[in-house]
Amino acid sequence: xxxxxxxxxxxxxxxxxxxxxxxxxxxxxxxxxxxxxxxxxxxxxxxxxxxxxxxxxxxxxxxxxxxxxxxxxxxxxxxxxxxxxxxxxxxxxxxxxxxxxxxxxxxxxxxxxxxxxxxxxxxxxxxxxxxxxxxxxxxxxxxxxxxxxxxxxxxxxxxxxxxxxxxxxxxxxxxxxxxxxxxxxxxxxxxx
Numbered sequence: 001x002x003x004x005x006x007x008x009x010x011x012x013x014x015x016x017x018x019x020x021x022x023x024x025x026x027x028x029x030x031x032x033x034x035x036x037x038x039x040x041x042x043x044x045x046x047x048x049x050x051x052x053x054x055x056x057x058x059x060x061x062x063x064x065x066x067x068x069x070x071x072x073x074x075x076x077x078x079x080x081x082x083x084x085x086x087x088x089x090x091x092x093x094x095x096x097x098x099x100x101x102x103x104x105x106x107x108x109x110x111x112x113x114x115x116x117x118x119x120x121x122x123x124x125x126x127x128x129x130x131x132x133x134x135x136x137x138x139x140x141x142x143x144x145x146x147x148x149x150x151x152x153x154x155x156x157x158x159x160x161x162x163x164x165x166x167x168x169x170x171x172x173x174x175x176x177x178x179x180x181x182x183x184x185x186x187x188x189x190x191x192x
Contacts, residue, residue, distance in 0.1 A: 001093050005030075005078045007186055008087025010158065011099030013138045014106030014113075016170045016178065017083040020099060023179045025081045033074045035084035038067055051137050054144040064152060085145065088163045089153060095186045098164040099178070105171050107134040165189060 007024060011017045018034060025032035042063060043053040057063040068090065074082050075091035088096040101109075111131055149155040161167055166185045168178055 003095075003190065004075075004091070004093045005190070006075065006080045006082070006091055006094035007097060007182065008091050008094040009081065009083040009097050009099060010085045010087060010164070011083075011097075011170075012101040012103070012106055012159075013141065014109040015099035015101035016109075016175060017099055019175055020170075020178055020182070021081045021083040023175060024182060027179065027183065028079070028081070030079045030081050031077065033070075033080065033082040033084075035067055035071065035082070035087070038070050042066065051141050051144075054141050054148075058144055058148060061152075064148060085158055086149070086153070086155070089155060089158075095189050096164045096166070097182055098159065098161070098167045099170050100159075100167060101170050103135055103138055104131070106138060107131040110134050110138075 007021075007030075009017045009021050009024075018036060021032050021034065024030065039050060039053060043050055046053065046056070048056065053063065068086075071082070071084055071087060071090040074080055074084075075094070082091070082094075084090070087094060108131060111134055146157070149158055166182065168181055170178055173181065
């Protein structure tokens with residue numbers, strides 16, 4: 001399979017996918033896309049939270065179809081960074097990265113980020129007011145996504161390391177370290 005100059009980023013909620021993708025796009029001078037942004041747009045249109053949208057998507061195939069089509073369109077381009085849980089699946093010729101993070105640390109980061117990130121502020125609900133609520137919300141969303149991904153694509157575990165070219169625990173490195181590691185491995189992948 002021919003490699004494309006595309007980096008797909010998947011990862012745990014709160015693992016830094018958006019920050020990493022934006023920084024990579026700046027450094028590499030690539031376009032940046034985010035399935036999370038696509039989802040927020042749909043959720044805003046429907047007047048629901050992201051968790052509620054995930055639950056709606058269990059019975060409304062059009063939500064996933066819209067997201068899938070956006071991923072496929074991005075996959076036709078070059079010089080792109082996309083943070084997308086299923087980017088590895090829809091753009092198999094990309095360099096596939098997974099950012100992992102312990103759920104407790106994810107909840108801490110999301111709660112802190114909620115204070116300054118307008119996207120997180122729009123996710124405001126009682127579930128997102130405490131670390132415990134965020135962890136519960138993360139678990140609900142992950143279970144919903146796993147169920148849908150199994151039914152729709154036959155993907156039993158989208159976090160399976162075999163889906164990715166590089167896995168980074170973002171609790172061990174600052175953002176710049178994560179970005180540097182991705183660029184180093186991406187360049188090696190392109191040459192290989």
